[in-house]
Amino acid sequence: MKNQLLLSLKRPSIILILLTLLTLPLSAFAQSTAQEWLEAIDRDLNPPQYESYRKLINIEPDGSKKEFVLFTLKQGREKVISLFLSPASEKGRATLRVGENMWLYIPNVGRPIRITSLQSVTGGVFNNADILKVDYQTEYDAIDLVETQQQGSTGKNLLQLNLKAKTGAVAYDKLEMMIDQDLKSPVIIRAVAASGMLIKTLYFKNIKDFGNGIKRPSVVETDSPLYQDYKSIMIFAKMKPRDLPPAVFTTDYLGRIETLR
């Protein structure tokens, strides 16, 4: 009888504890602050270590196109490698980014040369910082989070996450990130210069489940008032986790990246 009483007294407590434990992971990943949203966006857009294939398309005002295919490897928050697979004129070129450092390896030149984030190895609207994208947290601080009146795909209002560059070496001084709360993904990012001038707008489209828990937009489009009527598109494919030794993300290894496909 005593045991039954104890059990009946304990049962609600056990249920409460179980419910608490069950909801804990959800509450741990629920975002309420600007910093938490920034971390969540990074987690979804850029898994800690992965490989992927990307197609970059530069579209001119007359509709003519130029396409590039890249094989990309990423490790941690700030190491990215991209290898050009196509077109033939670019095949074998590789770019490496480690934090603020960027190098370009051209087979004919045969050694990595330092490049800057504002240059573009492909031409078009995407610059090197866009092509060799590292985690937003690496380069930006979350400033504030505002709920807008603009509705997302599921009817909820979009959030605007404002980011400020940590240093002057970052390609854009400010980012205005419009976030779909249900998709937990940016829909639009506006890149703004220190002068307040809009440099470019990035549009995130076509959410895709790549498997292994990777679900993110598979298309990023961009346009810029600096390049009237030009557009660039980046399409992601075969994104999957891949663990590699840190030595791969060094300039000495750049000439051998194609062997890792």
Next chain:
Amino acid sequence: MNNMKKLLALSALLVMLTSSFLSVSLLAQDEDLYSFEVEEFSKQIWEWKRELSLSGSSMSFNQESLFYPFKFQKEKETQAQELRVQMLIESRWDWDWSRLYLVAEGGRTVSTLADANERNVFLREGYWQLSTLEPHSFEVGKRLLRWGKGYAFNPVALLERPKNPENPEAGREGLWVFQGVVIPQAFSGLDSNSVTLVYLPVRQGINDDYESQLEQENIWGLKLSALLGTTDLDFYLTRWSEKSETDWGFDFASNLSSNFEVHGEYAADQVAAEKYGKSLLGVRYLTDSEITWTIEAYRDTSGWTKDESTAIYQTIKNGSASAAKSALNKLQEKQIINQNYAYVKASFKEPFSWLYFTPSLTWLGNLDDQSSNVITQLNYAPVTNWGFQVSWQQLSGSADTQYGENLVGNKLDFKTTRSF
């Protein structure tokens, strides 16, 4: 006459190639913008890339040049035209345990000067690489080491054929070497680092054109590389066993901001009992208007002073036949004539919103004798895998100066490249 026919035929071919890119551009499809057939890019054991180029040049000779009477002893030519067709093949085999890389070049030059007609086929690079040691590597074969951070000049390129600052990106032939690269994990506060050991033998038939005055030599090279924060650092050491000579050097490169890079090199070079210092300081700066400035200053104490080079030029012009010949040989053997040079290149990306069009202006100046070499270049790559280039080179300087005495006074070049 025969050469002229060939020139005309090749010109017609060039026109056909040039016009064909227009039709290629019209084939741009607009079916499904977001489609991406990624499987066609899966890795193959054997992959290769070819580049076919057709180039032509027209040059005017400087009749005041001290080289002119030696070059044109009978017929006094004032200009020449050349056409060249060239094929470059890059190939890689990647097996489970090793890889083989080949870069070969073949070409045919037709010129209005009989002695400039040539056919050539040669191996730029060809080496075998053991891949079971990844991320470390061991290689053996013909390899271009490409040490240094400079664009036009590389003082620390202690084990390679010299680079031509007039065309720093031109393909060069490698040397037969054994090379081992070790990439340790993070070490003593450095973000990344590596150790490279090179052995370069000189024997009859092996690297004997690199050091033609030597019958036998064993050259060892060591390169230590590190990334420290935002700065690349390299240290180099070479040891010539038979000559008992040791050279060393270092270089650095760093991004000071998102549009500003700085680099430098220094090498202490020993030749017999003489010791020379070679140094380079350079920057690369991207302006808001998308102009990339590459500026380098180079000093090499193995070069002649202005007075020394003037004396050489005067001896060739006014000395006895034997003295002139001796001075001419000295001049031709000299890899770098004077001690101080500057290189400035302004490359304007897509001006006036003209996509894929990049004009550039390069000034290569001999600071000792005040002569200069100016290259204006227009690059246009409007269609995938096609490239077009037109360049104009103008050399100028007074008598007894490097570029003022150059045999070619000016040169117009065009080049069409197709990659596939």
